[in-house]
């Protein structure tokens with residue numbers, strides 16, 4: 001995978017920087033009928049086709065100009081399997097919850113339902129958490145999900161994240177109420193985790 005800018009690897013999974021060649025696959029995965037939307041923020045509106053075009057055009061421009069690669073840390077990256085580095089199986093990201101406090105929140109998606117439940121999400125979040133703790137001074141990292149998303153909660157529990165907030169009945173998904181759940185980890189807790197990714 002030497003042509004790619006790899007961020008880290010863990011147990012057959014790699015996280016690498018986006019390439020221009022990923023954008024068509026990304027376009028396909030962003031389509032509103034894709035299954036992952038049912039799990040990833042199903043309470044948020046989906047992008048329309050013109051919004052998808054705009055997002056991809058903007059991203060293509062940032063990749064071409066080098067602006068994207070110059071970000072430190074990268075705000076978003078692609079999840080692939082080591083043996084198939086071209087094929088995007090998911091994406092991982094972070095955004096500011098509060099820049100003033102250096103508080104960053106992560107996001108994670110494994111797009112293809114056939115790839116879920118095989119440890120890919122766990123290894124990708126292990127790599128990304130290692131990467132963000134190494135590349136920044138943050139004292140904590142977290143992600144937000146909902147109580148019906150057992151896989152996303154399972155990933156956090158496996159990696160030593162703890163439930164830090166639960167807003168009861170805060171989310172409505174397909175006519176039922178669920179809790180909004182924030183799972184977080186402190187730097188010292190993460191350092192004590194027995195298994196870490198290999199960062200590039």
Ligand SMILES: CC(C)(COP(=O)(O)OP(=O)(O)OC[C@H]1O[C@@H](n2cnc3c(N)ncnc32)[C@H](O)[C@@H]1OP(=O)(O)O)[C@@H](O)C(=O)NCCC(=O)NCCS
Pocket residue numbers: 036037039040041108109110111115116117118119120121122123144145146149150151152153154155158
């Ligand atoms: C959530 C997601 C990122 C998890 O990644 P994944 O590769 O599927 O998860 P993993 O296989 O690494 O781990 C899943 C853990 O969840 C649990 N799990 C696995 N399959 C499950 C199932 N069918 N039902 C409920 N829980 C399940 C287990 O705790 C498992 O850990 P285990 O192997 O110790 O049993 C992925 O499923 C996904 O992208 N789903 C759609 C989009 C989404 O929900 N994104 C997150 C938004 S907050």
